[in-house]
Amino acid sequence: MTYVWIMLLLLLSYFLGSIPSGLIIGKVFKKIDIRQYGSKNTGATNAVRVLGFRYGVFAFIFDALKGALVIMLVFFLKDPSLYLVSSYEINIASIYGMAAVLGHVWPIYINFKGGKAVATSAGMIFAIEPWVAVGVIILFFIMFFITRYVSLSSTIAASSTLLYFVVRVFIEHELFNLATRLMDLVVVSVLGTIIFIRHKANYRRLREGTELKFVPKSKK
Numbered sequence: 572m573t574y575v576w577i578m579l580l581l582l583l584s585y586f587l588g589s590i591p592s593g594l595i596i597g598k599v600f601k602k603i604d605i606r607q608y609g610s611k612n613t614g615a616t617n618a619v620r621v622l623g624f625r626y627g628v629f630a631f632i633f634d635a636l637k638g639a640l641v642i643m644l645v646f647f648l649k650d651p652s653l654y655l656v657s658s659y660e661i662n663i664a665s666i667y668g669m670a671a672v673l674g675h676v677w678p679i680y681i682n683f684k685g686g687k688a689v690a691t692s693a694g695m696i697f698a699i700e701p702w703v704a705v706g707v708i709i710l711f712f713i714m715f716f717i718t719r720y721v722s723l724s725s726t727i728a729a730s731s732t733l734l735y736f737v738v739r740v741f742i743e744h745e746l747f748n749l750a751t752r753l754m755d756l757v758v759v760s761v762l763g764t765i766i767f768i769r770h771k772a773n774y775r776r777l778r779e780g781t782e783l784k785f786v787p788k789s790k791k
Contacts, residue, residue: 573652577663580653581670584641588674588691591681592633593618596626606684613678614686616721620785631690637675638694641667659750665758668695672762676769687769689725692762696732699755707732719784722773725766733763 591613597605601622606613609620615634619627642664645653654664668691675691677683697704707728714724736759740752747755776782 576653577656580641580645580667584667584670585674586679587640588637588671589678589680589685590633590637590674591678591685592637593622593627593630593686594681596630596633597622600626606681612684612686613681614675615690616687616725616785634675634686634690635694635697638668638671638691638696639698641671642695642698657750660748661754662747662751663754664699665695665755668692668698669758669762671695672765676765687725688762688765689729692729692732692766695762696759703732703735715785720777720782721785722770722782723777726770726774729763729766733759736760 593605593615594613596618597603603621605611605617605621609617611617615627615631618630622630645664645667654662654667656663672688672691672695674685676685676688678685693704693708696707710731711724711728714727715721718724736752736756739747740749740756744752773782
């Protein structure tokens with residue numbers, strides 16, 4: 572019965588992840604479909620570009636929450652059987668977060684065409700390793716203010732997260748045993764790969780020198 576609940580929670584996470592926050596905010600507050608502007612995806616970066624900073628920040632917060640909500644729920648319920656599995660006591664919290672990221676990238680509600688996985692992945696990391704997420708977000712903003720390229724900043728943040736989880740495998744952790752650390756590395760590797768693939772067009776434009784720098788609307 573426990574595994575039935577785990578499957579239901581995974582489905583819940585996917586369906587929550589599928590909610591297109593930026594699209595909903597754009598239609599409710601600006602009466603526009605952000606899929607028709609900018610990069611034409613529903614992620615927070617395009618929401619900031621199209622809707623402005625204030626609405627874009629809300630889109631980022633909601634997208635990040637999608638990656639964290641089910642993880643926080645299972646921890647709140649204080650039922651270890653919902654996140655510790657097998658005789659190795661593998662903590663599968665990150666799997667719930669990955670389900671949300673998959674929903675965000677391939678949302679069932681809008682023909683499986685969603686965002687680029689960055690904000691929802693950040694929410695997942697925050698739910699399992701809050702201080703790591705804070706450090707990665709700070710790194711993102713440092714790189715962003717230096718380069719003004721969201722794609723480059725996102726890639727550096729994702730790469731640093733992946734590097735941390737590689738190193739984490741070899742370091743004893745009071746909350747996560749070796750089996751869990753290995754599984755988390757696999758999850759983060761999958762999410763990193765998705766992020767890199769979703770930014771493939773951005774990398775091409777960076778090489779060609781045609782990638783647009785992010786500037787506030789008032790300065791455009």
